[in-house]
Amino acid sequence: MNGHSKGPHLDPVYVCGHKDPMAVRELLTRVGDKWSIFLILSLAKLPGCRARFSDIERAIPGISQRMLTMTLRHLERDGLVTRELFPEVPPRVEYELTSLGRSLLEPMQGLVDWVTTNWEQVKEARAQFDGKQGSNIVDATTAGA
Amino acid sequence: MNGHSKGPHLDPVYVCGHKDPMAVRELLTRVGDKWSIFLILSLAKLPGCRARFSDIERAIPGISQRMLTMTLRHLERDGLVTRELFPEVPPRVEYELTSLGRSLLEPMQGLVDWVTTNWEQVKEARAQFDGKQGSNIVDATTAGA
DNA sequence: AAAATACAAGAAGGCACTTTCACATCAGTT
DNA sequence: AACTGATGTGAAAGTGCCTTCTTGTATTTT
Numbered sequence: 001m002n003g004h005s006k007g008p009h010l011d012p013v014y015v016c017g018h019k020d021p022m023a024v025r026e027l028l029t030r031v032g033d034k035w036s037i038f039l040i041l042s043l044a045k046l047p048g049c050r051a052r053f054s055d056i057e058r059a060i061p062g063i064s065q066r067m068l069t070m071t072l073r074h075l076e077r078d079g080l081v082t083r084e085l086f087p088e089v090p091p092r093v094e095y096e097l098t099s100l101g102r103s104l105l106e107p108m109q110g111l112v113d114w115v116t117t118n119w120e121q122v123k124e125a126r127a128q129f130d131g132k133q134g135s136n137i138v139d140a141t142t143a144g145a
Numbered sequence: 146m147n148g149h150s151k152g153p154h155l156d157p158v159y160v161c162g163h164k165d166p167m168a169v170r171e172l173l174t175r176v177g178d179k180w181s182i183f184l185i186l187s188l189a190k191l192p193g194c195r196a197r198f199s200d201i202e203r204a205i206p207g208i209s210q211r212m213l214t215m216t217l218r219h220l221e222r223d224g225l226v227t228r229e230l231f232p233e234v235p236p237r238v239e240y241e242l243t244s245l246g247r248s249l250l251e252p253m254q255g256l257v258d259w260v261t262t263n264w265e266q267v268k269e270a271r272a273q274f275d276g277k278q279g280s281n282i283v284d285a286t287t288a289g290a
Numbered sequence: 291a292a293a294a295t296a297c298a299a300g301a302a303g304g305c306a307c308t309t310t311c312a313c314a315t316c317a318g319t320t
Numbered sequence: 321a322a323c324t325g326a327t328g329t330g331a332a333a334g335t336g337c338c339t340t341c342t343t344g345t346a347t348t349t350t
Contacts, residue, residue, distance in 0.1 A: 021186045023260040024253075025179075030267075032177025034170075034338070041166045053297060064339065069298055079270025089347040090296040100266055107255035108169075114252045115168040121245055125224025179308070198327060209309065214328055234317040235326040 030078060035063055035071045037108075040097070043081065044105050049097035056095065080104065175223060180208055180216045182253075185242070188226065189250050194242035201240065225249065 031037060042059045043049050051059070057068055072095055075081040080101035086092040097105075176182060187204045188194045196204070202213055217240055220226040225246035231237040242250075 020257050020261065021183050023264050024186070024257055025182050027256060027260050027264070028173065028177040028182055032173040037170050037173055038166050041169070054295095057297095065296095065298070066300095066340085067338070070338095077271055077274040078267045079274075080267075085297090088296095089345080090294090091298090091345085093297065100263060100270070103263060104259060107252065107259045110252035110255040111172060112165050112169055114249060115172050116165065118245060118248060119168050119172070122223045122225075125245070126222055129222040129224075199325095210328070211310085211330095212308070215308095230327090233326095234315080235324085236315085236328085238327065 030074070031104075033071070033074075035060070035067050036075060038063070039068075039071055039075060040080070040101065040104070040108065041112075043095065043097045044102075044108075049102060050094055051096075053093045053095070075101070175219070176249075178216070178219075180205065180212055181220060183208070184213075184216055184220060185225070185246065185249070185253065186257075188240065188242045189247075189253075194247060195239055196241075198238045198240070220246070 031040070038060045039056060042056055043051060046055070046059075053068065053072075056072075057063060057065065060068070063071075072081060072083065076083050076095075079098055081095050082098055084094045084096070086094070176185070183205045184201060187201055188196060191200070198213065198217075201217075202208060202210065205213070208216075217226060217228065221228050221240075224243055226240050227243055229239045229241070231239070
């Protein structure tokens with residue numbers, strides 16, 4: 001219907017006969033980088049889903065000014081946050097989740113819940129898998145009694 | 146409680162006073178790579194959430210054998226898919242979403258729905274943002290009548 | 291006058307993720 | 321005897337994200 005042409009080096013192919021996987025991957029690419037989810041969930045917890053630059057910086061240990069700036073720009077570009085500059089000195093800038101950004105919180109919460117419920121299982125699966133790799137080389141194929 | 150030591154270079158810090166953002170980011174790191182979501186959603190659509198290697202390969206245009214193998218290994222390691230090798234010649238291998246993997250489909254569907262509903266808005270926001278950058282240099286600050 | 295503030299952009303480098311290409315298996319087919 | 325099929329591994333190269341460091345502003349404080 002609408003010829004969507006942009007997107008980060010994604011072939012305009014409808015995978016599996018649907019366009020959903022393509023678009024979902026774009027979303028995951030957008031939100032799955034190192035810092036975006038921290039920004040989104042941090043803003044979500046603050047009153048009015050709003051905070052200034054330095055507040056977010058403090059809320060996310062380890063983030064650099066550069067990455068905070070860049071991540072906020074990306075989210076702003078995608079319409080998920082707004083940026084409001086108050087021309088004071090020193091400057092004050094407030095970021096806020098847009099309604100679009102807040103609408104993303106619901107499905108995000110679904111992921112949060114899934115992780116809360118199931119992450120332990122994932123870690124166990126990893127431990128078991130890694131254990132098998134290192135020590136138990138002998139398997140049914142080679143273990144002909 | 147349990148000293149989890151592995152994980153992709155993540156500081157053991159509880160961000161925002163919760164551990165959720167950390168774990169969610171781990172999940173997004175896991176599932177947010179270039180191909181994982183295609184694999185998961187492809188398997189989800191197939192009968193029994195099960196398919197062989199070459200079927201998945203055909204279902205995902207552009208994926209290389211190497212990336213398909215590696216992505217499947219990662220998902221297997223995390224307990225999201227199982228791998229069953231039939232020692233035939235030529236070999237046959239079937240992959241299937243585990244119950245853990247299938248439980249992830251529900252929150253994933255939440256993302257799919259959000260994208261279906263809102264992605265157009267994201268694209269519009271991007272277009273508008275990119276437009277402002279290029280041409281409309283003059284803003285309220287410099288435009289003192 | 292020098293320092294601190296709050297925010298942000300630029301350059302340079304490292305590292306991780308991806309891609310591409312080649313190679314290996316082993317029975318059945320030509 | 322060479323080829324094909326189905327799955328997978330290894331090496332090498334490319335690409336882009338992320339980190340770190342530096343520079344900048346204009347006012348208030350010391």
